[in-house]
Amino acid sequence: MTIDLILFLILALISVAAALGMLLSRNTVYSALFLVLNFVTVAVFYLLLGAPFIAMAQITVYAGAIMVLFLFVIMLLGTEVLPPGKALPWQKPVAGVLAAVLAIESIYLLLVRARSVAEVTTPDAAINSMDSLREMGMMLFNRYLLPFEVTSILLLVAMVGAIVLTKKEKGAQK
C-alpha cells in the first residue's frame, strides 16, 4: 500500500458517497453541495493523475461557476423540496436494474480497453512541471486552434440564448 493508493481509496470513498448523497437527499440545496464535494474530490484525482491545469479548471468552472449558478436558480425558484407527487410504482426497480446493467457493461468494456493498455499511471517529473503547462498551451493554440475558436462561439451562443430565454417580451401581458 503506497501513499498514493491510500489517498486514492479514501478519495474514491468520499467521491462515491458524495454522489450517492446527491442522488438521495430530498433537499436540492443539499444535492448541490454534495455535488460540489464530489467535484472537489475529482479535482484531486486530476492532480494525482498529473493534470494540474484541468484540476484548477475543474475547481473554478465546475465547483465555482456552474454550482453557484445552480444554487442561484434553486434559491430563485424556491423549490428546495418538491411536494410529493404520485410516483410510478415500477420506476425505481426498473431504474435499479437498468443502472446495474449499465455499470456491469461499462466496467467490463472499459477494463477490456484498459487491459490492452496494461500500464500503470506514473506521472513522471516532466508531466508535473511547468513544462507540461507550456506544452499544453502550445498544443491548444496550434493543433487545436479551430476547436478552441468554435468553443468561444459556442459560449457566445449560450450567453445570447440564456438572455433571450429569460428576458421578458416588450409589452407582454403577464
Next chain:
Amino acid sequence: MVPVNYYIVLSAILFTIGAMGVLVRRNPLVIFMSVELMLNAANLAIVAFSSVYKSFSGQIFVFFVIAVAAAEVAVGLALIVEIFRTKHSINVDEMNSLKG
C-alpha cells in the same frame, strides 16, 4: 502508483450513479446535476487514459468538455426558469404539454 483500472472502475460507478439520478429523480435541477456528474465521470476516464499514454490531447478534450458543460448549464437553467414562470412548478411529471 495507482493502476489505471481503479480510476476506470470509479469513473464507471460515478457514471452509473448519474444515470440512476436521471432515471429516478423528478426534480429537473437534480436531473441536471446528474448529467453534470456523468460528464465528470467521463472526464475522469479521459484524463486517466491520457496520463497512461502521456499525451496532452486527452486533457485538452476535457477542457473542451468543461466549456461545453458550462454552456449547457447556462441554457438549461434558463429553460427551467422559463418553465417555472409559465407553469409555476418544475416537476418533470407535469411537463406534458407542448404549448405552455
